[in-house]
Amino acid sequence: MIIEPRMRGFICLTAHPKGAEQNVKNQIEYIKSKGPIEGAKKVLVIGASTGFGLASRITSAFGSDAATIGVFFEKPPVEGKTASPGWYNSAAFENEAHTAGLYAKSINGDAFSNEIKRETLDLIKADLGQVDLVIYSLASPVRTNPNTGVTHRSVLKPIGQTFTNKTVDFHTGKVSEVSIAPANDEDIDNTVAVMGGEDWAMWIEALKSENLLADGATTVAYSYIGPSLTEAVYRKGTIGRAKDDLEATAFTITDSLKSIGGKAYVSVNKALVTQASSAIPVIPLYISLLYKIMKEKGIHEGCIEQIQRLFKDRLYIGSEVPVDEKGRIRIDDWEMREDVQAKVAELWMEATTENLSEIGDLAGYRNDFLNLFGFEFSGVDYNAEANEVVEIESIS
C-alpha cells in the first residue's frame, strides 16, 4: 500500500518501513564516518527502538562492533496496518547488523515486567554469557510494578502552583498561552514510579544476581535538565522529580556494583523532538527556538550525534569519565551554553504566531517529527507501494 502520515493530535498513526530503514541507514553512516570507538562489545539496550536508545544501539554496533540485545515495546504490523515506527527501525537495524556480521537480537514486550526481564536474562545467558554495557532508555507514560501489581501513570505538571506560559501547536504554528494546574502528591509519586530509577535498579539487580554483568560493567540512563524557561513544567515539575530519583539511583547502583568494579552513570542529554517531548506543553516552542539558534551556530545535534559524542568523548576516552559536580555526564553542554540560552530567552519574549516560522525553526521541528515515523527522508520514494508487513528475524 501507499503509506502516508495520518495525524491525530500529537501522534502519527502510521509509520513508513522504507523511511525507517533510511533513518537507520543514515545513523549508521554517521557513526561509520566518525571512526571506531574503543567501547563495549556486548551491550544490552533497554528502550532500543527509537530516540536515544536506538542511537545507543547503532553507536555500539557500528562504532565498536558490539553484539547487541535490544528490548522495546512496539506494535508489529498486521495486514493493512503499519507497525509502530520502532518496530520498523528495529527490523532495519537487525538487517544491517546481520549483513555486517554482527550479533543482534531483540525482545518485544513490557520491560517493566518480570517476564521480559526473565526472557532477557535467559537470552544473555545463552548467547552472550555476560554484558559489559547496559543502556537504560525507556520513556513511558505508564508502568505496572511487577511486585505490587499497581499500575502507575505519569503526568507532566508543575509542582506547587499553576504554571502559565507560551506554547506552540507545531502542526498549525499557532502560539498561545497555556496554563497547567499543579500536581498533587499522588501525581508526583506516580510519575516517580514510572520514570524514576526503581526499574533501572531492578534490571541491574537481576543481571547482577545471575552473574550476567562482566567485571567493570557500566550502565547509563538518560536525563534532562533544560533552562529556567521550562523549569516549572520540566525540571521542577513532576517529571523533574522522577529525574532526581533516577539520578540518585545511579549512586545506589554504583554502590551495588562495587564487587565487580562496575559503575552507573546518568547522562544529561539535549532537548530533541521525540514522541514524548512533543506531548509536553511549552517544550515544542522551546525546541523550535533552540534548533534555530543551534543550527545558526553550527552546533545542532540529533540523537545519533549526541550519543556518538557521549561514547567517544565521555564514556570511552581511556581515562576517568568527566562528570559535573553532581556526578552526571553532560552532553547538554552546547544546549546550555550561555550565548545559546541568552538568545532563546530573547526570542521567547518575541515569539508570536506571525513571526515563529521566521525566528524559530518550526519547519525543522515538523521535519524531525515526521522523521520519527519514517516520513520526509530524501532517497525514499513515498509514492511507491510499500510492504507494511516487515518481519524481524530474531525477535522473541
Ligand code: NAI
Ligand atoms: P523514545 O520514546 O524515543 O524511546 C522510548 C523507548 O522506550 C522505545 O524504544 C520504546 O519502545 C521503549 N519503551 C517504552 N515503554 C516500554 C516498555 N514498557 N517496555 C519496553 N520498552 C518500552 O524516548 P527518548 O526521547 O529516546 O527517551 C529516552 C530517555 O531519554 C528518557 O529517559 C528521556 O527522558 C530521556 N531524554 C529525552 C530527551 C528528549 O528531548 N527527547 C532529552 C534528554 C533525555
Ligand code: NA
Ligand atoms: Na530511547
